Amino acid sequence: MTETLQGRHIVVTGGTGALGGAVVGKLLDEGAICHVPNAHATAPAHFPFAMHDRVMLAHNVDLSDPAKVEAFYSQVPGLWGSIHLAGGFAMAPVEKIESASFAEMMDTNARTAFLCCRAAIRSMLASDTAGRIVNIAARAALEPRKGAGAVAYAASKAAVAAMTVAMAEELKHKGILVNAVAPSILDTPTNRSDMPDADFTKWVSLEAAAEAIAYLASPANQAMSGTLVPLYGRA
Template identity: 80%
Template sequence: MTDTLDGRHVVVTGGTGALGGAVVGKLLEQGAVCHVPNAHAAAPAHFPFPAHERVRLAHNVDLADPAKVDAFYASVTDLWASIHLAGGFTAAPVEKIEPASFAEMMDTNARTTFLCCRAAIRSMLESSVSGRIVNVTARAGLDLRRGSGMVAYGASKAAVAAMTVAMAEELKGKGILVNAVAPSTLDTPATRADMPAADFSKWVSLEAAAEAIAYLASPANLAMSGTLVPLYGRA
């Protein structure tokens, strides 16, 4: 195969979200076949590629359930790259965080990333593929002095960063490159609605984030592994 994504099979978790749609679109432009697990029985109405010939939607996939994650990855043939965008955000003062809320944040961000990385790496090792793993941590996961209310979210994203570096080190002799991007505020419709008075020009565009993720997942990335790429825009 060439050093492009043409014809290569790529998993994109969280692919039906705002960033996910941008990433899937970028990968399709580069010729990839995109496998998108969806937690629901049908794709959301805003997903722009429900009938694209190179998009494979899989429904009712709970990414926190190891059996469902393993079954989903087993259905993907010739896996080249796995991109893990699925996650969530919550903010609260530490004294108000309930244990269940903390556990939910760890499940949503760290556990899903671990389970998908594990399944993808198993597939790549079994197929002797020099593949690519791309995770999403966050600025709050690298800089834990980003303000109040970030204990649960920051801890979950710091775990993603730590796993990324540890996996890259473990796999460096096996040809699988593992990296993560660390966005600051992404310019999405939901974020604009939440912060209408903010200066949107300082935020990271979905196009810019998708471009960075697609590069890390591509065969053109020959050497970057264990890297936590800051996507901070002008914030």
């Protein structure tokens, strides 16, 4: 990268998860200071960066609560970037999806992304920072047929994709670049456990996904905005 993230403050929601850990690790390698909201009272045991001097963990942050989201972002100094990996996944035949389950997917994926984008944008506009926002959509958001069997999930990720493009258009004269990645299946321990007979070599590695996300969040990205980046690997 011609410009680095050295000393820049970046929020990573979902930062204690499998992809989040890879992204935080990549950002730390680039010199960033990572602010990671955590829904629980303590850091998960598997999170390797809990004691890192450039990782600021904030506990008991409910990303579906507007007040808590705003309070979290208000304590991040000089926000440069905000990466939104928090979310969930659910599968069910469409005739068995309850209204509450559909609402949960929309809250977990679309609502949290919106609230975090809004808080980040407010911070960047207040400080006149031409920062970066990166969301996570899904292949099913770009190719809805891939959402068969997971209609609520596909709809929630399609909402994230639409918000990303709309926000990018709205903010293009402010210098704030808004993008999203749209992975197919990520090579995580959970996915390997759930699909033991799959060909893992076709999946997207966490390192490759983290590399793409870090670029979109970096000052080296000077022109990409409103882009939904397919991360399909060999799938």
